[in-house]
Amino acid sequence: MKKYLDYIIKGIYAGIAIGIGGVAYLAIANKIVGSFIFSIGLLTVCMYSFNLYTGKVGYILVNKVSYVIELLLSLIGNFIGTFLVGNLMRLTRFSSYIQVAKNIVTTKLNDNVLSIFILSIFCGIIMYIAVNNYKKESSDIGKHILIVMGVMAFILCGFEHCVANMFYFSIAGVWSVKVVLYLLVMVAGNSVGSVIIAWCYNRFSKVCLPVEKGDEKC
Numbered sequence: 001m002k003k004y005l006d007y008i009i010k011g012i013y014a015g016i017a018i019g020i021g022g023v024a025y026l027a028i029a030n031k032i033v034g035s036f037i038f039s040i041g042l043l044t045v046c047m048y049s050f051n052l053y054t055g056k057v058g059y060i061l062v063n064k065v066s067y068v069i070e071l072l073l074s075l076i077g078n079f080i081g082t083f084l085v086g087n088l089m090r091l092t093r094f095s096s097y098i099q100v101a102k103n104i105v106t107t108k109l110n111d112n113v114l115s116i117f118i119l120s121i122f123c124g125i126i127m128y129i130a131v132n133n134y135k136k137e138s139s140d141i142g143k144h145i146l147i148v149m150g151v152m153a154f155i156l157c158g159f160e161h162c163v164a165n166m167f168y169f170s171i172a173g174v175w176s177v178k179v180v181l182y183l184l185v186m187v188a189g190n191s192v193g194s195v196i197i198a199w200c201y202n203r204f205s206k207v208c209l210p211v212e213k214g215d216e217k218c
Helices: 002-027 031-038 040-047 053-062 067-089 095-109 113-136 140-157 162-172 177-204
Strands: 209-212 215-217
Touching: 002 031, 002 040, 002 067, 002 095, 002 162, 031 040, 031 140, 040 053, 040 113, 040 140, 053 067, 053 113, 053 162, 053 177, 067 162, 095 162, 095 177, 113 140, 113 177, 162 177
Parallel strands: none
Antiparallel strands: 209 215
16 A cells, blocks of 8 residues: 555656646746756656656556556656646746646647647657666766756657646646546557657667677677
């Protein structure tokens, strides 16, 4: 029971981290600078080993079936964390952030489901690459650069990140049946994208050792 509670708590912390990154993004007019600062959210998640659904779902291929429970509880925690940050911000003087968030979510909700799903797939791909490279990279500088580049890429491309969008929907105060359905599509797309690239990595990634000069054997 304790481990299940831990999954949720670590998920909440991850949601709070992403929410804080989202607040920073809304506060900065320049999208490039905003996307750079937003990366503090994912950096915090990776550095403190919090449970972010989009950073964990790709590893479902190399874990036991029980890992699904961890993923679902982490996702619930992510929602609680982002919902908390979003609604607390609504009680502050940052009313201008609410309007910016509403503009962002209006664009998303006016999009069609297929477009949302496709954009979510590509976000899932980027998230797995960023997090997995963070785990594999030995250099601290390299780890940070990979995370920052991944976050900036998905934001500037306009790809859909389900947890980040939980925050935007919360601070904008637009929760509805349609929003929940769109969010489920985003979760599905992020999952598909992450699992696809994870399968490719697991299937084709090999360590090549030099046999002779100018020759390598995998």
